[in-house]
Amino acid sequence: MRLFKAAAPYSTLILSQGSGxxxxxxxxxxxARLHFGVFILFCGLTFALLAAWAVNPNSSSDLWTNCTTLNGVSKCDPADTGVWIQAxxxxxxxxxxxxxxxxxxxxCQLFTLQKGGRFFLTGAFQIFASLFVMCGAIIYTVMNPEWVPAKESYGFSYILAWVAFPLAFISGLIYVILRKRE
Structure with missing residues (x-):
């Protein structure tokens, strides 16, 4: 009976550490899921996976192509080579x-970082990624009226770019705050 009582605090300690x-x-x-989701979102916004930065009933434009539909036939041309779209x-x-x-x-840091260390480098890179998306969306917003006709509206990729920015930024902040445990 005495042996059981002595082992009880130790088992409680293991359970509390285990739950932590x-x-x-x-x-x-x-x-990691949030980060991977943001990464997939970035890829979808940039490449033709979610290609609709500007839309109207007969056309859509993304970062690489301008597509029009006339009489049920779609035709896609490369996007203009203006400096701002290249930016x-x-x-x-x-x-x-x-x-x-x-x-x-x-x-890499998950396996090499010392106990108690923070994921500063990971967070910094993710915050930079979010700032790049923000700058790209700002440039697109400012330059869009000159390039896209007034009858077009912003597409879902443009909106998702603005959604991706805070998600990536929050992900980066979480990495900066996060400490490694053993």
Missing amino acids: LWKYAVLLTRV VQALMILSIIFSFLSLLLFF
Whole structure:
């Protein structure tokens, strides 16, 4: 009976540490999911997966092509080569690169970072990725009236770019705040 009482505090300690590790593992999984989702969103916004930055009933435009539909026939032409659209393209590609590097850094730091260390580098890269998306969306917003006819409206990719910015920024802040546990 005495042996059982002596072991009870130790088993409680293991359970409490185990539940803390479990919560930490769940937190890491959620942060990684958020990061991966943001990365996929960046890729979809930049490449023709979610291609609709500007739309009207007969046409749509993304960062790379302008598509029109006349009499049920679709025709896509390359986007204009204006300096501002190239800047938006470059910023969106940089956001993908930085988000991918941030994801790689996260997994590297997960195994190499000392206990109690913070994921500063991972967070910084993710925050830079979010700022690149924000700058690209701002440039597109400012220059859009000159390039797109007034009858067109912003498409869902444009809106998703503005949604991706705070998600990536929050993800980066979580990385900066997050401390590694054993």
